[in-house]
Amino acid sequence: MDTKGMLEKAYKDYGIDEKLLKLAEQAETDLHDIFGRIENRAEIGQLKVLNAFHENRVSEADFVKTTGYGYDDGGRDRLEKVFASVFKGEDALVRAQLISGTHAISTALFANLRPGDELLSPCGKPYDTLDSIIGLNDAAGSLKDYGVSYRQVDLNDDYSFDYENIRKAINDKTALVEIQRSRGYAQRPTFSVYKIGELIRFIKSVKPDLKVMVDNCYGEFVEEMEPLEAGADIIVGSLIKNPGGGLAPIGGYIVGNADMVEKSAYRLTAPGLGKEIGANLGVNKDLFQGLFLAPQVVAGAQKGAVFAAYILDKLGFEVNPGPFDERSDIIQAVDFHSPEGLIAFCEGIQAAAPIDSFVRPEPCDMPGYDSQVIMAAGNFISGASIELSCDGPMREPYTAFFQGGLTWYHAKAGILTAVQKLFEAGIVQ
Numbered sequence: 558m559d560t561k562g563m564l565e566k567a568y569k570d571y572g573i574d575e576k577l578l579k580l581a582e583q584a585e586t587d588l589h590d591i592f593g594r595i596e597n598r599a600e601i602g603q604l605k606v607l608n609a610f611h612e613n614r615v616s617e618a619d620f621v622k623t624t625g626y627g628y629d630d631g632g633r634d635r636l637e638k639v640f641a642s643v644f645k646g647e648d649a650l651v652r653a654q655l656i657s658g659t660h661a662i663s664t665a666l667f668a669n670l671r672p673g674d675e676l677l678s679p680c681g682k683p684y685d686t687l688d689s690i691i692g693l694n695d696a697a698g699s700l701k702d703y704g705v706s707y708r709q710v711d712l713n714d715d716y717s718f719d720y721e722n723i724r725k726a727i728n729d730k731t732a733l734v735e736i737q738r739s740r741g742y743a744q745r746p747t748f749s750v751y752k753i754g755e756l757i758r759f760i761k762s763v764k765p766d767l768k769v770m771v772d773n774c775y776g777e778f779v780e781e782m783e784p785l786e787a788g789a790d791i792i793v794g795s796l797i798k799n800p801g802g803g804l805a806p807i808g809g810y811i812v813g814n815a816d817m818v819e820k821s822a823y824r825l826t827a828p829g830l831g832k833e834i835g836a837n838l839g840v841n842k843d844l845f846q847g848l849f850l851a852p853q854v855v856a857g858a859q860k861g862a863v864f865a866a867y868i869l870d871k872l873g874f875e876v877n878p879g880p881f882d883e884r885s886d887i888i889q890a891v892d893f894h895s896p897e898g899l900i901a902f903c904e905g906i907q908a909a910a911p912i913d914s915f916v917r918p919e920p921c922d923m924p925g926y927d928s929q930v931i932m933a934a935g936n937f938i939s940g941a942s943i944e945l946s947c948d949g950p951m952r953e954p955y956t957a958f959f960q961g962g963l964t965w966y967h968a969k970a971g972i973l974t975a976v977q978k979l980f981e982a983g984i985v986q
């Protein structure tokens with residue numbers, strides 16, 4: 558038997574139906590050019606990271622664990638310089654003490670807004686967990702609670718920016734604009750860095766000193782350029798997504814304008830202390846190595862997303878983005894229009910996870926989310942959505958948001974298992 562035959566047998570032994578394997582083979586043939594482009598971008602990203610390591614002279618001494626106050630933590634400081642180089646910012650705050658993406662966003666917003674200021678979202682309602690930060694649900698301790706108001710301009714029906722109303726929404730109080738690159742859980746496309754650049758140029762033409770923050774979650778390394786290169790003042794994201802490469806055990810980043818990063822550090826620790834303190838607790842090597850692997854991991858996740866889009870589209874589901882569309886994040890949305898479809902798909906993703914493959918995901922309430930959510934993930938790092946994972950709010954159109962995969966091979970196996978579950982549940986013939 559040749560290796561191709563052996564591979565087919567391995568998938569059959571693993572429980573994947575012959576017909577589905579044929580569809581997978583067709584997918585890989587038809588997606589050849591797209592996969593090639595994804596790999597080219599991964600190589601560009603790899604060189605970008607490698608250059609940043611060289612420029613900043615990363616050495617083994619940077620992996621030393623520090624504890625307590627963490628004064629003179631050279632490795633931590635160097636990691637921040639490397640992030641600043643990769644993402645083209647003046648400075649960076651990259652810390653284990655930034656607990657999550659939401660925490661990084663919250664830190665940057667509170668740091669750079671003052672009572673009487675107004676925050677503007679020019680692209681509709683932001684990610685669900687920002688509701689409490691902004692105060693949309695009157696949460697205690699929100700920006701609203703501190704006297705920071707909020708204004709939002711929804712997208713046009715065709716998901717383009719509503720430039721006229723954005724112009725009208727910008728006023729004397731507007732101090733910060735938040736642009737979310739990834740679609741998150743919303744029914745709208747992800748914005749490319751190019752599109753974000755156009756929006757930023759428009760905003761700055763209306764009010765030149767207005768600062769722009771981009772929520773960069775899930776977008777890192779998907780395109781050749783990052784939002785700071787398109788005119789953003791700061792970008793914010795999570796290390797248990799793309800830029801942690803699957804190795805970062807915790808953390809978030811804030812990169813960009815030096816003054817805004819400094820204010821963020823004052824907010825995270827204390828005024829006067831800022832970036833000077835904060836022990837690395839031994840995570841430095843994983844953060845450096847995770848960033849080093851990130852371009853390759855993100856490429857694997859993207860190939861998985863494209864592959865899933867192709868197969869589920871062929872099976873008659875609505876997929877967003879389509880398999881041949883340009884991408885700016887690693888998220889793939891699939892509308893199942895039934896709780897059973899969403900649940901069966903998530904069960905398959907869970908069954909293919911390296912960890913906790915034997916548990917069954919169930920819909921439940923989640924802090925920060927306004928409807929029940931089903932989540933499938935069997936992760937090395939708890940909650941890391943750069944690992945193969947799938948989640949969806951239990952509401953019409955029962956969309957599965959699928960992302961991640963530490964390797965392309967695992968992403969492929971996971972998707973095939975999930976589709977196999979759809980067959981077995983009688984949801985597809």
Ligand SMILES: *Cc1c(COP(=O)(O)O)cnc(C)c1O
Nearest residue numbers: 657658659684739741772774795
């Ligand atoms: C994941 C995500 C967040 C929040 O990150 P957490 O680490 O889950 O808190 C914010 N915005 C977007 C677009 C995201 O995808």
